[in-house]
Amino acid sequence: MQMTGDETAPQKALVEFREIGKTYPNGTVALRNVSFQVIEGDILAVCGENGAGKSTLMKILAGIEQPTQGTIHYEGRQKRIADPNVAGDMGIGMVHQHFSLIRSLSVAENLALGQEPRRGLLIDRRAAADRVRELAQKFSLDVDPETKVGSLSVAAQQKVEILKALSRNTRLLILDEPSAVLTPQETQELFEQLRSLRARGVTIIFISHKLHEVRALANRITVIRSGEVVEDGVLSEMSDAAISKLVMGVDVTRASRNQRDLSAATPVVVVKKATVATGDSDRRIDAIDLTIRAGEILGIAGVDGSGQEGVVDLLCGNVQPDEGDISLLGRPMALATTLDWRRAGMAHLPGDRFQIGGAPHMSLVDNVMAGSHRDKQFTRGPFLRVDAMVARTNELIKTFNVRCLGPREPLNSLSGGNAQKLVAAREFSSNPKFLIVNQPTRGIDVAAAAMIHGELLRLSQNGTAILLVTSDLDELLQLSDRVAVMFDGRIAVVLENDGLTPERLGPYMLGLEKAS
Amino acid sequence: MIRSAFASTAITVGFCLFVLLVVLVPVALLYPEPGEVLSRFLLGPFEKTRYMGNIVELATPSMLTALAVVLMFRCGAFNLGVEGSFFLGGLTTAAMVLWMPLPPLVGIPLALLAGAIVGSLVCGIPGIVKATTGASELVSSLMLNYAAVFIGLFVLNYYLRDPTAAMLSSDRFPAEYRFESLIPRTRIHIGSIVAVVACIIGAIYLNRTSQGLEVRISGTGNDFSRHLGLNSVALNIRIQVIGGMIAAFAGGIEMLGLYSRFTWQNTTGNGWTGVIVAIIARDNPILIIPAALFIGYLQVGGDLVSRAFGVPTEIVSLIQALVMICVTSVAIFQHPALRKFVQGNRGEAAQ
Known part of the structure; x- marks a missing residue:
C-alpha cells in the first residue's frame, strides 16, 4: 500500500479503517486487512469491480454490517458502530443504490420516519414539514415536503434520500453508485450539489464504476480489489489507465x-x-x-x-x-x-433487466430459456426437457462469465452486472x-x-x-x-x-x- | 431455490402451529377442563377412522378449488370466481344425472364434463371481460358469483325441484350414479384420489411444460412476457377458463360423492376455502395437498370441541383468519404478482 497525500493542506483523518476484515458465515471473505483514512473535507471515490467489497466496507461504516476483524476510528477515537442509529448519531449518513423510501408517504413523512416530531400522542406534521424546508434550504436541495415520494422523478427521489442522510447533523455522507439511476444531465446536477455540500464541510465518500465521474468529482481515490485495498491516493496523480489496471487487476483491453x-x-x-x-x-x-x-x-x-x-x-x-x-x-x-x-x-436487450428483460423471482434456467422454451431441442411434446435446459443454461453462464451459485438460483440473487450478462446471453445467443x-x-x-x-x-x-x-x-x-x-x-x-x-x-x- | 422453497414451507408450518396455540390456549382456559378441550381439538380428529375420513372429505373439494386458484394466481389473474364455478358445476352435474338416461359409465363422465363447461363461465367471463375492456377480474368474478347462485336457484326452483320433498331440493339421484365409499366407515370416495392426482398434474404442468413456463412468466408481470412476444392475454383467458373448469368439476364431484340430492341454496364456501388453501400453499400445487388436509383437520377439530364442550365453531374461522394474515403478510413481500396487485401498479423493485 502506498500513501500519497497532498502535503500542503492541513489534514485530519475523519475516519480511519484499521485492518478491517469481514468473513461471512458461509466462508466468503469480503474484506481482508483493509486500512486507510478518510480525510475530513475530501470527496473520496471508492472504486472497484462488482463484488470487490466496496459496498460491504461502506455498510460496515454505516453500521449495517459488523466487521469480523479490525477497528474503526472516528475523529481519532475507536468506535463500535453497532447499528445504523449509532452511525446516525455519529454523523454518518448513507444513500443506498436502491432507495429506501416509502413511495406512498410524503417527503416530510419519509424524512421524519423514526424521529417523528410529536405533539402529545400525534405526529406534528407541520413541524416535520418545516424541518424538511429548513434542511432543504440549508443544503440548497430543492424539494417540496408535501409531495408523495412515488410521484417524484428518480433524480428527485435521490435528493430526498440525500436529505434524509443529511438530516441528523451529518458530517460524512456515503453514496453508493449515486449516478447509476440518473441520466447524464441529472448526474451533472447531483455533482454540483455534492460539491456545494463539500463546501459546507461535509466529507463525502462515493462509490462509482465510472472513471470520468470519479475524475469530475473526487480528489482522492481508494481502489479495492478482491477485498483488499490496492491503491489509496490523490486522484490527480493517477492516470485513467493506471486506475483501470488497478480496478481490474489487468489491463482492460477496450x-x-x-x-x-x-x-x-x-x-x-x-x-x-x-x-x-x-x-x-x-x-x-x-x-x-x-x-x-x-x-x-x-x-x-x-x-x-x-x-x-x-x-x-x-x-x-x-x-x-x-x-x-x-x-x-x-x-x-x-x-x-x-x-x-x-x-x-429480432433480439432485444432492454434497458431494464429486472422489469422487462427478466423475471427477478424466477430461476436462471427459466430466465435464459424463456423465448426458446418451444424449440424442439428443449421439448418433448408439451413437456420441457429440463436436463437439456439446465445444460444449455450452464453453457451460457460459462461463455458469458455470469457469476452465480448455480442455474437454479433466482435472477434477483445476481448483481446487476451479472443479471445483465445473463439477459444478454439469452438475447445474443439466438443468432x-x-x-x-x-x-x-x-x-x-x-x-x-x-x-x-x-x-x-x-x-x-x-x-x-x-x-x-x-x-x-x-x-x-x-x-x-x-x-x-x-x-x-x-x-x-x-x-x-x-x-x-x-x-x-x-x-x-x-x-x-x-x-x- | 429448493432451499428457499423449503424455508418458506417451514415458516408457514411454524405460523400455523403458532396461531393454533395462540387462539386455542386462551379459549380452552375458559372451560373447566382446558386440557381436555385442547387434546380433543388437536388429537380428537385422529381418534376414529370416521373423523380422519371427515378430514379427507373436507379436503377433497378444497384441493381442487385451490388448484384452480393457484393456476389463475400464478398466471397473474386474481379471479375469485371459483365459488360460483363450484356451485354451477355441482348444479349442472346434478341436472345431467337427473335428466340423462345413460349408463353410469358414460353418464358420470359426461355429467362432470357438462358441469365443468357450464361452471367455467363464472371464471372465464371475467377473464374475457378483462382482456377486452380492462375491467378488473377480481371485481367482476366476485359479482358473477352471485349471478351464478341466482341462476342456479332459478333452475333448481323451476326445473329440478322435487315437489314431494319438504325442502327446496332436487329429485334423488339414481343410486348407481353416486360414488361408492372407498374405505369402510368413511365417505372417502374416488374424488379424493382425483384431487390428489390433479394437484400432481398441476405441479407438472406449471413446472415441466412449455405452457406452464409461459404461465409463470405471464404471472410475473406483463413487461417480461411482452418483451418475449408471448401472447399473455390469450393465455390468461385460457387459464381462467381451465381454472373455472377445475372448480366446477370439483362441484360435480362433491355432488356425486357426498350428496343424494341437490340441496345447495347458496354458495358452499368451498371456493373460499380453496383460496385460503392456495395462499397457505404459497401457490405451489403440491403443497395444496397438505394445506387442504390441515384446513380439513381444523374444521374437524373445531367440530369436535363444539359438540363436546359447546366451544363456538367460530374459533376455527378465527384460526383460519389468523393463519391467513400471517401467511399473506409474508407472501405480499415475496410474491411479485400479489405485490404488484396490492400496490396497484408497477411498484419499485424488491430491494
Missing part, C-alpha cells in the same frame, strides 16, 4: 471497432417516415427514416426522452406506426407484433439478424461492460445489424459505425463515425442544429 465501409452491405432494417403520435409524449416519434445494414452498429444519441424509446418500441413490435413503413430483410413489418419480429430474427440494445451497460461494472461491448462487436462482425441506444456517449462513439442524433421525436442528423466527438453531437442533441 473493445474497439474497425473502421469499415458498410455502404454496400444489405440493408436489414429500413424505416420510412414512421410516425407514432399516441402514447407517452417522450415515446412519440415523428417521420423517422432509418436504415441499418448487415454488420452495422447504428448508435442513437439524444437527450433522454427525445424519442429513443419510441424507436425501440417501434422496432421490437411494442407499438405499430400510425404512418410510414418498416421492413426487416425486405419483409413488411409495419403491422408486426413482438412475436413476428422475434420470428423474423439474431437484428439486435436492439438499450442502455446495455447502465449501472454495471467495467469488466461486465467490456464483455458486453466485445460481444456486440463480435455479432456485428458476423453480420448482425445492431441498433444501439445509450446515454453514455463514450460507449456510443466507441461502438457505433454511424450515429443518429434524435431531438424532439425526430432524427436531427445521421453522422458517419469517423472520429466523431461528443462536442460534435452536442448542438444536434440540444436542437440547436439540424442536418441541412
Whole structure:
C-alpha cells in the first residue's frame, strides 16, 4: 500500500479503517486487512469491480454490517458502530443504490420516519414539514415536503434520500453508485450539489464504476480489489489507465471497432417516415427514416426522452406506426407484433433487466430459456426437457462469465452486472439478424461492460445489424459505425463515425442544429 | 431455490402451529377442563377412522378449488370466481344425472364434463371481460358469483325441484350414479384420489411444460412476457377458463360423492376455502395437498370441541383468519404478482 497525500493542506483523518476484515458465515471473505483514512473535507471515490467489497466496507461504516476483524476510528477515537442509529448519531449518513423510501408517504413523512416530531400522542406534521424546508434550504436541495415520494422523478427521489442522510447533523455522507439511476444531465446536477455540500464541510465518500465521474468529482481515490485495498491516493496523480489496471487487476483491453465501409452491405432494417403520435409524449416519434445494414452498429444519441424509446418500441413490435413503413430483410413489418419480429430474427436487450428483460423471482434456467422454451431441442411434446435446459443454461453462464451459485438460483440473487450478462446471453445467443440494445451497460461494472461491448462487436462482425441506444456517449462513439442524433421525436442528423466527438453531437442533441 | 422453497414451507408450518396455540390456549382456559378441550381439538380428529375420513372429505373439494386458484394466481389473474364455478358445476352435474338416461359409465363422465363447461363461465367471463375492456377480474368474478347462485336457484326452483320433498331440493339421484365409499366407515370416495392426482398434474404442468413456463412468466408481470412476444392475454383467458373448469368439476364431484340430492341454496364456501388453501400453499400445487388436509383437520377439530364442550365453531374461522394474515403478510413481500396487485401498479423493485 502506498500513501500519497497532498502535503500542503492541513489534514485530519475523519475516519480511519484499521485492518478491517469481514468473513461471512458461509466462508466468503469480503474484506481482508483493509486500512486507510478518510480525510475530513475530501470527496473520496471508492472504486472497484462488482463484488470487490466496496459496498460491504461502506455498510460496515454505516453500521449495517459488523466487521469480523479490525477497528474503526472516528475523529481519532475507536468506535463500535453497532447499528445504523449509532452511525446516525455519529454523523454518518448513507444513500443506498436502491432507495429506501416509502413511495406512498410524503417527503416530510419519509424524512421524519423514526424521529417523528410529536405533539402529545400525534405526529406534528407541520413541524416535520418545516424541518424538511429548513434542511432543504440549508443544503440548497430543492424539494417540496408535501409531495408523495412515488410521484417524484428518480433524480428527485435521490435528493430526498440525500436529505434524509443529511438530516441528523451529518458530517460524512456515503453514496453508493449515486449516478447509476440518473441520466447524464441529472448526474451533472447531483455533482454540483455534492460539491456545494463539500463546501459546507461535509466529507463525502462515493462509490462509482465510472472513471470520468470519479475524475469530475473526487480528489482522492481508494481502489479495492478482491477485498483488499490496492491503491489509496490523490486522484490527480493517477492516470485513467493506471486506475483501470488497478480496478481490474489487468489491463482492460477496450473493445474497439474497425473502421469499415458498410455502404454496400444489405440493408436489414429500413424505416420510412414512421410516425407514432399516441402514447407517452417522450415515446412519440415523428417521420423517422432509418436504415441499418448487415454488420452495422447504428448508435442513437439524444437527450433522454427525445424519442429513443419510441424507436425501440417501434422496432421490437411494442407499438405499430400510425404512418410510414418498416421492413426487416425486405419483409413488411409495419403491422408486426413482438412475436413476428422475434420470428423474423429480432433480439432485444432492454434497458431494464429486472422489469422487462427478466423475471427477478424466477430461476436462471427459466430466465435464459424463456423465448426458446418451444424449440424442439428443449421439448418433448408439451413437456420441457429440463436436463437439456439446465445444460444449455450452464453453457451460457460459462461463455458469458455470469457469476452465480448455480442455474437454479433466482435472477434477483445476481448483481446487476451479472443479471445483465445473463439477459444478454439469452438475447445474443439466438443468432439474431437484428439486435436492439438499450442502455446495455447502465449501472454495471467495467469488466461486465467490456464483455458486453466485445460481444456486440463480435455479432456485428458476423453480420448482425445492431441498433444501439445509450446515454453514455463514450460507449456510443466507441461502438457505433454511424450515429443518429434524435431531438424532439425526430432524427436531427445521421453522422458517419469517423472520429466523431461528443462536442460534435452536442448542438444536434440540444436542437440547436439540424442536418441541412 | 429448493432451499428457499423449503424455508418458506417451514415458516408457514411454524405460523400455523403458532396461531393454533395462540387462539386455542386462551379459549380452552375458559372451560373447566382446558386440557381436555385442547387434546380433543388437536388429537380428537385422529381418534376414529370416521373423523380422519371427515378430514379427507373436507379436503377433497378444497384441493381442487385451490388448484384452480393457484393456476389463475400464478398466471397473474386474481379471479375469485371459483365459488360460483363450484356451485354451477355441482348444479349442472346434478341436472345431467337427473335428466340423462345413460349408463353410469358414460353418464358420470359426461355429467362432470357438462358441469365443468357450464361452471367455467363464472371464471372465464371475467377473464374475457378483462382482456377486452380492462375491467378488473377480481371485481367482476366476485359479482358473477352471485349471478351464478341466482341462476342456479332459478333452475333448481323451476326445473329440478322435487315437489314431494319438504325442502327446496332436487329429485334423488339414481343410486348407481353416486360414488361408492372407498374405505369402510368413511365417505372417502374416488374424488379424493382425483384431487390428489390433479394437484400432481398441476405441479407438472406449471413446472415441466412449455405452457406452464409461459404461465409463470405471464404471472410475473406483463413487461417480461411482452418483451418475449408471448401472447399473455390469450393465455390468461385460457387459464381462467381451465381454472373455472377445475372448480366446477370439483362441484360435480362433491355432488356425486357426498350428496343424494341437490340441496345447495347458496354458495358452499368451498371456493373460499380453496383460496385460503392456495395462499397457505404459497401457490405451489403440491403443497395444496397438505394445506387442504390441515384446513380439513381444523374444521374437524373445531367440530369436535363444539359438540363436546359447546366451544363456538367460530374459533376455527378465527384460526383460519389468523393463519391467513400471517401467511399473506409474508407472501405480499415475496410474491411479485400479489405485490404488484396490492400496490396497484408497477411498484419499485424488491430491494
